[in-house]
Amino acid sequence: MLTNLKVDPAELPKRVIVCGDPKRAALISSKLENQRQIGENREYHSYAGTWKGVEVAVVSHGVGSPGAAVCFEELAKGGVEYIIRVGTAGSYQREIEPGSLVISSAAVRQDGLTSQLVPAGFPAVANRRVADALVQAAKADASGLSVAEGITLTLDVFYSGVVEFPHKLYQKAGVLAVEMENSALFVIAALRGMKTGSILAIDGYADADLLESYNPHTDAMAKAIEAEALIALDAVVAVTE
Numbered sequence: 552m553l554t555n556l557k558v559d560p561a562e563l564p565k566r567v568i569v570c571g572d573p574k575r576a577a578l579i580s581s582k583l584e585n586q587r588q589i590g591e592n593r594e595y596h597s598y599a600g601t602w603k604g605v606e607v608a609v610v611s612h613g614v615g616s617p618g619a620a621v622c623f624e625e626l627a628k629g630g631v632e633y634i635i636r637v638g639t640a641g642s643y644q645r646e647i648e649p650g651s652l653v654i655s656s657a658a659v660r661q662d663g664l665t666s667q668l669v670p671a672g673f674p675a676v677a678n679r680r681v682a683d684a685l686v687q688a689a690k691a692d693a694s695g696l697s698v699a700e701g702i703t704l705t706l707d708v709f710y711s712g713v714v715e716f717p718h719k720l721y722q723k724a725g726v727l728a729v730e731m732e733n734s735a736l737f738v739i740a741a742l743r744g745m746k747t748g749s750i751l752a753i754d755g756y757a758d759a760d761l762l763e764s765y766n767p768h769t770d771a772m773a774k775a776i777e778a779e780a781l782i783a784l785d786a787v788v789a790v791t792e
C-alpha cells in the first residue's frame with residue numbers, strides 16, 4: 552500500500568492524470584468508463600477507470616511542491632510510467648489570455664523542494680513525447696481555446712510577503728505563466744524514470760496582487776479546465792515510448 556496516497560499499487564494504472572484540487576480529480580475521473588475510487592487520504596484523492604479503452608488513474612496532489620512531491624514519488628513507487636498534470640496558472644504575457652491554455656515545455660525551478668533533491672543546474676523539463684502528445688491532442692480539440700507552448704515558472708509563494716515576486720524578471724525572460732508544482736513533477740520524473748507533461752488553464756494575469764484579484768471560479772475557467780482535461784486524457788492514452 553502506498554503510504555500517503557493509500558492506494559494499492561496493484562490497482563494503479565501506469566498512466567495518470569494529476570491535478571491540485573481533489574474536486575477536479577473527481578470531475579476528471581467522472582469522464583472515465585468503469586470509474587472507481589482507489590484511494591483517499593489527506594489531499595490525495597485517487598480514481599481509476601478507462602479512457603478510450605485504456606486504463607487511467609486521476610490523482611489530486613494538493614497545493615505546492617512539497618505535498619505534490621509526496622504524491623509524485625509514491626506514483627513512481629507504484630510503477631506509474633506517464634503523468635500529465637492538469638493545472639491552473641497565472642499568465643505573464645498579455646497574449647496569453649485568461650481562459651486560454653498553456654502546455655509547459657519546461658519549468659523554472661524557483662521552488663524550495665527540488666534543490667534539496669538535486670543541484671540547481673539540473674533542468675526541469677517535460678518529456679518531449681508527452682509534450683508532443685499534448686500538442687497533438689490540443690490541435691484536435693474542439694473547444695476553440697487558444698493553446699500556447701513554452702516555459703513556465705514554479706514558485707512556492709502564492710500571496711506576496713515583503714520580498715517582491717520575480718514576476719517582471721520572468722515576464723521579460725519570456726516565461727508564459729506561473730504555477731506551483733511543475734518543477735517538482737519534471738525533476739522527480741527525471742530522477743525516477745517517469746515521463747511527464749503539464750497543461751495549464753490560465754486564470755488571470757499574475758502581475759497583479761492575487762489577494763485582490765484571484766478568482767478561478769468563473770465560467771471561462773470551467774470551460775478551460777474541461778478542455779484541458781479532455782486534451783490531457785487523449786494525450787495520456789496516446790503517448791508511446
Ligand SMILES: O=P(O)(O)O[C@H]1O[C@H](CO)[C@@H](O)[C@H]1O
Nearest residue numbers: 570571614615638639730731
Ligand atoms: O490548479 P492547481 O493544479 O492546484 O494549480 C495551481 O493552483 C494552486 C493555487 O491556487 C496551485 O496548486 C497552483 O499550482
Ligand SMILES: O=c1cc[nH]c(=O)[nH]1
Nearest residue numbers: 639640641730731757
Ligand atoms: O500559482 C498560481 C496558480 C494560479 N494562478 C496564479 O496566478 N498562480
